[in-house]
Amino acid sequence: MNYSALSSEVDPSSVFPFELDKFQLDAIASLNAGRSVVVCAPTGSGKTLVGEYGIYRALARGKRVFYTTPLKALSNQKLRDFREKFGFDAVGLLTGDASINRDAPIVVMTTEIFRNMLYGTPIGQVGISLTDVEAVVLDECHYMNDRQRGTVWEESIIYCPREIQLIALSATVANSEQLTDWLNQVHGPTDLIYSDFRPVPLEFHFGNLKGVFPLLNDDKTQINPRLLKRGKKKELEKGKGNRRPEAPSINFILSHLQERDMLPAIYFIFSRRGCDKAVAEVGDIWLVNEQEAQQLRRQIDEFLTRNPE
Structure with a gap:
């Protein structure tokens, strides 16, 4: 993919050779309008695609993206997936155990690492570690409901500078409207993108x-x-x-x-x-x-x- 050839608002059809669902298109439209998004959709429905669009768009603009996950194993998996999709040198990794290509345009990290990175940055300001970061993907954002670890996501959102778009992805946020209202207050304009269509049916x-x-x-x-x-x-x-x-x-x-x-x-x-x-x-x-x-x-x-x- 020649990212420099893409426009500042990437045409989804130029990077995704298939028809997108309405909630995916709505989320992309919100991102292109400069708003953060909370994407709530069932497992297997394609939420990650919204985060990937944020990556394509940032690369087209010469910017960077942080992709956070709650687990080291999931971060390692995303590293492999994104290297295959965006190129080996375009992706880095930051976990408690590893630091690989940390200055790459796409850096996968655990959410704790991102939160700790923000601790050294004055609230509302872009520190050295956040230079040129256009968006942060908060994968599995429902971990915010976890009693022991939820504060990591709360603090990450509170400390994150307002000019950085947040792409919060989750399958199971019961109070998604409250969460979106809170993001509007503490971070900036945020849209709730919701879908209840389950492409992978549950059978017990x-x-x-x-x-x-x-x-x-x-x-x-x-x-x-x-x-x-x-x-x-x-x-x-x-x-x-x-x-x-x-x-x-x-x-x-x-x-x-x-x-x-x-x-x-x-x-x-x-x-x-x-x-x-x-x-x-x-x-x-x-x-x-x-x-x-x-x-x-x-x-x-x-x-x-x-x-x-």
Whole structure:
């Protein structure tokens, strides 16, 4: 992409070779009008595209963009994605563990790093570290609701100079209108861009020792009858026989998900000990065929060659 050939207000069709949804176009129009945006849309709907537009536009103007995420792992992923999209030398990374090409036009960082950077900048002023920064993307902005870490996002917004546009992206902000009103007060003109269309529908399943079943019946009005204890329904209603059932193992669940072609999947385990135990349990599970295994070996060998550390 020859960014210098792009206009100061980048035509979305020049960088996105597909039709955009209305909420994406609305967000782009707000950015081009010089306003910050709060983009609330379901997972998989394409919120990140709004942040990417901010990057394309900044590069066209010879400016910079900071892209913040709540997790180091997510920052590392964005580094890889943006290097592939915008060029290796155009992207840098700042986390608690790494500082890579920090003067690049696009710098991915954890939100804590951005907040700490602002601590050394007088409120309302652009410090040395923010020179030429046109926009800051606050990915996963719903972390503001987190009791322990939410202040990081609040302080980042309060300290960020008003002339820098904020692009706040979130799938789950219940009080999105209040958040937008607050940004209007403490930062500057901000538009709420909201969409409730879910391109990836949610379907609920339940796993027990007999298998994995849809949670609801065909009409989606009641619990799936197969999940009710036959002959003991009345006891359950009276509060008897409610001893906690044994949970199926991770191996059992994975095997059933594989049979239903429901992999890959994310399996949440809420303790380090539980994670270590699960690693040991799944060690003998083979989820790929031989052809896929050979492809994976090649990719891993190539990665280790490029990254010997």
